[in-house]
Amino acid sequence: MNILILTHSYPDMNHKWRGIFIKEQARALSIKHNIIVVYFKVDYSHFAPFSKYAFLKKTDEKVTVYEVTVCKSFPVITQLKYLSNTFRFLKNEIFTRNHIDIVHSHLSYPAGFLGTILQKIKGIPNVLTEHSTIKLYSRSFLHKLCVNYTLRNASCIVPVSNSLKEEISSQCHRQLNVIHNIVDTEMFDLAKSKEGQIINIGFLGGLNNTNKGLDLLLKSVSMLERKRFFLHIGGNGILLDSFKAMVKASGIEADCKFYGEIFRSDIAHFYTGLDIFVLPSRYETFGIVLVEAMACGIPVIATKCGGPQDIVTPSTGMLIEKDDPEVLAKAIRTMSENLRSYDKEAIRRYASEKFGRSVFIDKMTKVYQDILTRYSNG
CATH class of the missing domain: 3.40.50.2000 (Glycogen Phosphorylase B;)
Known part of the structure; x- marks a missing residue:
C-alpha cells in the first residue's frame, strides 16, 4: 500500500529527538509499504507574511521524507498560513505525483486535522495516531474546534495506550484501536x-x-x-x-x-x-x-x-x-x-x-486493510 504520513513532529538537524517514535514507525512500515512522510513546521526566526512554503526532499532508508517550512506571519494568521500552505504543498507536490491509499496522521492537530480535511475532499481515509493528551490542544478556540472535528470524522483513531484511549473515548465516544509505540x-x-x-x-x-x-x-x-x-x-x-x-x-x-x-x-x-x-x-x-x-x-x-x-x-x-x-x-x-x-x-x-517491529507492522497493516475494505464496500 501507498501510505502518506503527516506530522509536525519529526527529527531534523536542530531537534534530533523530536518525534523519534514517528520516525521509527515510518521506518518499520516501509518494510511492507511504500511510505512518504510530510513533516511540516513553522520557521519562527523569519517573518515573511507573504511567502509561500519551501521544502526539502530526502531519503531515510526506504522512506521518502519531505520537510516543509512555512515562515512566521502575523499572530493567528501564522496558523492559517501554516495550514493553507501545507495543504497547498500536499496538493501540488504529493497528490499530483503519487497515488495515495491511506493518509496516516500523527497527533490530532495540525496533522490530524489536515488529514481529515484531505479525507473529506479527496475521499482518502485518514488514520489518526494520537500520542498526546487531548488537553494539549485546549490553548485556543481554533485548536479545540479543529481537534473536535478531527476526532469526530477521522476514519480511525489509534491511541498509543489504554489510558489515552479512555481519555479520547470520553470526548468523542467512538470505538478506538490501541496500538502501542514501537522500539527497534x-x-x-x-x-x-x-x-x-x-x-x-x-x-x-x-x-x-x-x-x-x-x-x-x-x-x-x-x-x-x-x-x-x-x-x-x-x-x-x-x-x-x-x-x-x-x-x-x-x-x-x-x-x-x-x-x-x-x-x-x-x-x-x-x-x-x-x-x-x-x-x-x-x-x-x-x-x-x-x-x-x-x-x-x-x-x-x-x-x-x-x-x-x-x-x-x-x-x-x-x-x-x-x-x-x-x-x-x-x-x-x-x-x-x-x-x-x-x-x-x-x-x-x-x-x-x-x-517490536513485526507486531506493530502486522497490527497497523490490519488497520489499513480493514479501512480500505470498509471504503470499497461503501
Missing part, C-alpha cells in the same frame, strides 16, 4: 550481569519541565545509602542547571552523573551500564524509554501515570504511585535486593514480542 529491539544489546557492590540506576528524559519526575528521583537517591547506589542521568533541557543545583544542595554530587543529550548511536551503551532503570513521571501517554531499557534486559521502576501501566509487569519491573519519593526510594531498595529474580533474557523477549 535489534539495536539494543542484552546487558551483562554485574558483580560489583554499586547498583547503577538510570534515568533518561527531557529536562524542559518536571513532568519526567527527575526532581522526585533525586530526592529518593538522597534517601538511599551512600556509596551503594549511583544515578546516571541522560537528557537535556532548560532545567538542567536547576537539577544540578538540586544535586549539590542534596549532597549527592558523588552519587550522580549528568550525561546531557545522549545521541541515538550511544543510547544502547547507556542502558547496558545499568542495573535498574527508573521513570518517575507525573504523566505519560506511553513511555518508550521503559521499553528500550527492557530491550536490554533491564528491570524498570515506573509510576502509575498512564502509559506505563500498559508496559510494566511484575516480571519486568515495578509500578508505584506517583509523586512520592519515599515510595520510590523503597522500590529502588527492594529491586536492588532482588535483582537476581529478574530474568534478563525474559525481559528482553517480552519487549520484543509486545513492542
